[in-house]
Amino acid sequence: METRELRYFVTVAEELHFGRAAQLLGIAQPPLSRTIAQLERRLGVVLLDRTSRKVTLTEAGTVLLAEGRAILGALAAAERRTRSAATSPPSLVLSAKAGASGELLAKLLDAYAAEPDAVPVDLLLFESQPQQALADGQADAALLHQPFDSTAGLETEVLATEGQVAILPAAHPLARRSRLRLAEVSSLPDLPLARWRGPGGDYPEGPGVEVRNQTQLFQLIALGRTTVVLPESSCVNLLEGLVAVPVTDAPAVDTVIAWPPHSRSRALADLVRVATGL
Amino acid sequence: METRELRYFVTVAEELHFGRAAQLLGIAQPPLSRTIAQLERRLGVVLLDRTSRKVTLTEAGTVLLAEGRAILGALAAAERRTRSAATSPPSLVLSAKAGASGELLAKLLDAYAAEPDAVPVDLLLFESQPQQALADGQADAALLHQPFDSTAGLETEVLATEGQVAILPAAHPLARRSRLRLAEVSSLPDLPLARWRGPGGDYPEGPGVEVRNQTQLFQLIALGRTTVVLPESSCVNLLEGLVAVPVTDAPAVDTVIAWPPHSRSRALADLVRVATGL
DNA sequence: GCACGGCGATACCCGGCCGGTATTGATCGG
DNA sequence: CCGATCAATACCGGCCGGGTATCGCCGTGC
Numbered sequence: 001m002e003t004r005e006l007r008y009f010v011t012v013a014e015e016l017h018f019g020r021a022a023q024l025l026g027i028a029q030p031p032l033s034r035t036i037a038q039l040e041r042r043l044g045v046v047l048l049d050r051t052s053r054k055v056t057l058t059e060a061g062t063v064l065l066a067e068g069r070a071i072l073g074a075l076a077a078a079e080r081r082t083r084s085a086a087t088s089p090p091s092l093v094l095s096a097k098a099g100a101s102g103e104l105l106a107k108l109l110d111a112y113a114a115e116p117d118a119v120p121v122d123l124l125l126f127e128s129q130p131q132q133a134l135a136d137g138q139a140d141a142a143l144l145h146q147p148f149d150s151t152a153g154l155e156t157e158v159l160a161t162e163g164q165v166a167i168l169p170a171a172h173p174l175a176r177r178s179r180l181r182l183a184e185v186s187s188l189p190d191l192p193l194a195r196w197r198g199p200g201g202d203y204p205e206g207p208g209v210e211v212r213n214q215t216q217l218f219q220l221i222a223l224g225r226t227t228v229v230l231p232e233s234s235c236v237n238l239l240e241g242l243v244a245v246p247v248t249d250a251p252a253v254d255t256v257i258a259w260p261p262h263s264r265s266r267a268l269a270d271l272v273r274v275a276t277g278l
Numbered sequence: 279m280e281t282r283e284l285r286y287f288v289t290v291a292e293e294l295h296f297g298r299a300a301q302l303l304g305i306a307q308p309p310l311s312r313t314i315a316q317l318e319r320r321l322g323v324v325l326l327d328r329t330s331r332k333v334t335l336t337e338a339g340t341v342l343l344a345e346g347r348a349i350l351g352a353l354a355a356a357e358r359r360t361r362s363a364a365t366s367p368p369s370l371v372l373s374a375k376a377g378a379s380g381e382l383l384a385k386l387l388d389a390y391a392a393e394p395d396a397v398p399v400d401l402l403l404f405e406s407q408p409q410q411a412l413a414d415g416q417a418d419a420a421l422l423h424q425p426f427d428s429t430a431g432l433e434t435e436v437l438a439t440e441g442q443v444a445i446l447p448a449a450h451p452l453a454r455r456s457r458l459r460l461a462e463v464s465s466l467p468d469l470p471l472a473r474w475r476g477p478g479g480d481y482p483e484g485p486g487v488e489v490r491n492q493t494q495l496f497q498l499i500a501l502g503r504t505t506v507v508l509p510e511s512s513c514v515n516l517l518e519g520l521v522a523v524p525v526t527d528a529p530a531v532d533t534v535i536a537w538p539p540h541s542r543s544r545a546l547a548d549l550v551r552v553a554t555g556l
Numbered sequence: 557g558c559a560c561g562g563c564g565a566t567a568c569c570c571g572g573c574c575g576g577t578a579t580t581g582a583t584c585g586g
Numbered sequence: 587c588c589g590a591t592c593a594a595t596a597c598c599g600g601c602c603g604g605g606t607a608t609c610g611c612c613g614t615g616c
Contacts, residue, residue, distance in 0.1 A: 001281065001356070002280055002282065003279065003280045003281050018592075019591090019592065019593085027574090027576090028575070028576055028577080029592085029593075029594095030575085030577085030594075030595080031574060031575050031576075033594060033595090034594085034595090035574085043357060044361065045361055045363075045364040046364065050593065050594095051584095051592095052581080052582045052583050052591075052592050052594090053583055053591075055592095055593085059363050059364065060363040063360050064356060064360040066540045066541075066542075067356035067359060067360070067540060068356060069540075070352065070540050071353060071356060074349050074352060078341075078346060081341050081342075082321060082323055082338045082341050082342040082345070083322065083323055083338070085337050085338040085340075086338035151433075152539030153431045153432075153433075153538075153539035154431070155431075260431075261348070261428075262344040262345060262347075262348050263344075264344075282603090296563075296564060297564085305603090305605090306604070306605060306606080307564075307565095308564090308604085308605080308606085308607095311566090312565085312566090312604095313603080328565095329611080329612075330562080330563050330565090330611045330612055331562080331564095331611085331612060
């Protein structure tokens, strides 16, 4: 299976439309049709059911789409890592969520910088999905929060475990409680839980406002429009008018350091060692 | 980066010899040289230092070799999984080490077979490295032993934890002890620890006999030629003349069920759920 | 020290595949 | 029943991947 074939197939499978896919790929439609047909012939498998009006994925096509996306990501990552291994003096890129794990991150960077063979560490802060930067080779390591972030295909070490708290407007009746249960916060008709953007950039269905970042979120909570359940450490500096109440039965959140397998540079190994020793 | 280029590069990087690599690839040497040169030009990176007498990997080449191996494995796995998704009725292939986790395996298979939507489960038993079968798509899940087997790039759930025991000939002085420390068994001049075959099919350096499988190993121990430290469950039916003594400070061994990321079939999810519930 | 041999690079040619344009054929909507 | 839409087919041209022949470099052995 050639990369070109895979790239073509993934594009068609995502668009479910040969014409648009060809346009995205910058080629004409006939060679695209032909390449997909050739791929199917070589695999001995039908990947797409096409009528002249609609294209749908077969079972096998669904499998290849998922695998193919991962492989294309891995290819991009391999190129990037190869290039950076050749050109720059060694350095590390650490990916994390903006606003999360602040203190841990600071301690980690300080402790690592004190290492004898420390290399410069660049930070890459995302609103969400910091593990994407690992998959496509932009970053060498990431701080993730289990079970929120997917660690599929990564090696991980747990750095810290913490409980979760509900963030409520100070005026809300529940804000005076010393602890809450998940069922109590998740079913407030006046304060529906906020909805975060999912992996595809879309929001899950349901009530509650759509939220993009923490600043926006806290403001909306202060305005009494929503509420949220977060790891304790995410709210060290709480806005006035907001209250954090522990949610006793919310799942514990593990902060983990994650890195791609097969990636075993000296610098990364040092960083992981320092992190686990914190 | 095309798969052809990657396949060529990985072969050259493993052989460190253009002529042999070309022969392995079934092409002539000049097109191979040209393709590698073209890959280097496109990446803007020197991958191999070559004199007319010796070929060596650069730093960047080492990175690309590791990444490339993984990607080629993923490609093979994707093909295999795509094909099997199309042809056969759904079934699961479970990979494990022959002779290990016997009881757990039996319980798992029984419990899964009792599931309402259970599909047939095929077993793939290896002497070692059962996770290889996951990497190249031969298996859907594997039973692994941490920290012995590499779970890099896999999703895992811990199923059981157990201590380790030393297997000694009954006649040996240490065999009468009720427990041992790692240092005591690892430095016996008369009974050096056996050496297992490593990932590349080669043996680590050192004294001690080279061992390929458990039958052979137990026989050699009975003959007083070697000894070994193993998880408790690996020796339920011990040969006469052999004694198992707990090694108190040996690291605990986790039996985990592992599966490739992105692989989320209903059947696999059921199997994992059943396994963790055992 | 020189000749030989091994090995990667270069030069050059050929055929197949990749991509383009033009057209067909099938299907759904009005 | 007609037209619009969209994938498949037909056919052509240029590039690229593979082959053979040869060169140039370097280490080895007489």
